[in-house]
Amino acid sequence: xxxxxxxxxxxxxxxxxxxxxxxxxxxxxxxxxxxxxxxxxxxxxxxxxxxxxxxxxxxxxxxxxxxxxxxxxxxxxxxxxxxxxxxxxxxxxxxxxxxxxxxxxxxxxxxxxxxxxxxxxxxxxxxxxxxxxxxxxxxxxxxxxxxxxxxxxxxxxxxxxxxxxxxxxxxxxxxxxxxxxxxxxxxxxxxxxxxxxxxxxxxxxxxxxxxxxxxxxxxxxxxxxxxxxxxxxxxxxxxxxxxxxxxxxxxxxxxxxxxxxxxxxxxxxxxxxxxxxxxxxxxxxxxxxxxxxxxxxxxxxxxxxxxxxxxxxxxxxxxxxxxxxxxxxxxxxxxxxxxxxxxxxxxxxxxxxxxxx
DNA sequence: AATCCGAACAACCGCGTGCGG
DNA sequence: ACCGCACGCGGTTGTTCGGAT
Numbered sequence: 001x002x003x004x005x006x007x008x009x010x011x012x013x014x015x016x017x018x019x020x021x022x023x024x025x026x027x028x029x030x031x032x033x034x035x036x037x038x039x040x041x042x043x044x045x046x047x048x049x050x051x052x053x054x055x056x057x058x059x060x061x062x063x064x065x066x067x068x069x070x071x072x073x074x075x076x077x078x079x080x081x082x083x084x085x086x087x088x089x090x091x092x093x094x095x096x097x098x099x100x101x102x103x104x105x106x107x108x109x110x111x112x113x114x115x116x117x118x119x120x121x122x123x124x125x126x127x128x129x130x131x132x133x134x135x136x137x138x139x140x141x142x143x144x145x146x147x148x149x150x151x152x153x154x155x156x157x158x159x160x161x162x163x164x165x166x167x168x169x170x171x172x173x174x175x176x177x178x179x180x181x182x183x184x185x186x187x188x189x190x191x192x193x194x195x196x197x198x199x200x201x202x203x204x205x206x207x208x209x210x211x212x213x214x215x216x217x218x219x220x221x222x223x224x225x226x227x228x229x230x231x232x233x234x235x236x237x238x239x240x241x242x243x244x245x246x247x248x249x250x251x252x253x254x255x256x257x258x259x260x261x262x263x264x265x266x267x268x269x270x271x272x273x274x275x276x277x278x279x280x281x282x283x284x285x286x287x288x289x290x291x292x293x294x295x296x297x298x299x300x301x302x303x304x305x306x307x308x309x310x311x312x313x314x315x316x317x318x319x320x321x322x323x324x325x326x327x328x329x330x331x332x333x334x335x336x337x338x339x340x341x342x343x344x345x346x347x348x349x350x351x352x353x354x355x356x357x
Numbered sequence: 358a359a360t361c362c363g364a365a366c367a368a369c370c371g372c373g374t375g376c377g378g
Numbered sequence: 379a380c381c382g383c384a385c386g387c388g389g390t391t392g393t394t395c396g397g398a399t
Binding site: 014015016017051052055056059060102103106107109110111 | 364365366367368369370
C-alpha cells in the first residue's frame, strides 16, 4: 500500500522540537484545527513532516493531557489492564484519563515491567516466575492466569468493536470541538470506551454462560462488583469532578509510589480505612472503580493467600455487599480479580446506552 | 571536575488499516 | 474490486539528565 514519504526523503527536520516550533504548531491548531496532518506543516510554516507534528501534538502539546509522575493508582491500573489487554497501549490509554499511549508505554517499559520482574512476576504473562513468590497460591494463580489468557482472547475481539466505536465517537466529538480547540476537560476513555463496555452490562445482566472468558465470571447481581458511579457528563467527567479529579491526582502524585517494596501487611493496610476514605471519598469514578482492585491485584501478586481478605475488603468497601467473601476457591479469586478489572472498566461508563454495536 | 552509566522520556520508523476515488 | 493516501499504533532508537565513581 502507498506509504507516505519518510521525513528524511524530503529533507524535513527531525529530532527534538524547539519552543518556536511548538508555538507555531499550537498557534496553527488553535486557529485552524489540525485538519490534514499532511498538509499542516507547510500551512503552519514548519519544516516537519505531518507525522511528526501529529505526534508532537498528541503526546506533548495537547492541552488535555496530564504530564508528570504516574500515581500509584495509575500504575496499578496499567498493570491490570496490561494483564487484560497486553501491549495495546492505546486501548489501555482509553482507561487512563489524560494519559497518552506513548506515556503509558514508556512508563511500562521503564518502571512497571522492571518492578514486576523484581517481584518475580513475568511482565508478559503476569504469572509468577519459577514459582518464586506465590507459594501456596501457585495453583490459584495458574487458574487465574488461565482465565486471564482466555479472557484476553475475548477481550481482543471486544476491542475491535471498541476501536470502531471510539473512532466514531471521536469524530463526533472532534467535529464539535475541532476549530475551537478548547482543552477537552475530558476523560478520553469515556467517549471511547463507554459504548462497547456497555456490552459488559448486558452481559452481566444476562449471566451468559458461554465457552468464553465470560464463563469464568458470575455476576450475582446487576452490579455485583461494580462500584458506585458518579454520574458524569458525556465527556466522562463533570466539570466539578474534573477539578476534584485534578486535586486528587495532585494529592496522589505526592504519594510514594515505590510500591514494589510494600510488604503484605502494608498492602493490607492500604486497603483499609485510610485508603478507602482518601480515595473512595474522592468520588472519582476512575478511582472508585479501582481502589480495591488495585490493592487486591497487588496482593495477589505478593501473596495469594491474602486474596481472600482482599476480596472481602473490596466487596465491602465497594458496594456494601459481602458476596465476594464467599469466593474462597481459586476460581473465586479469579472471578474476583476479573470482576475487579471489569468493575474498574465499567466504572467509567456513563449511564447512556451505546448508540449501536 | 571529569567521566561513566543507567533511567526517563521524546521522537522516529515501519506496518496495518480505514476510507475515498 | 482495486489502488493510493492518510492516519493510528506499537516497537525501537536517540537524547537528556542525574547520580555514582
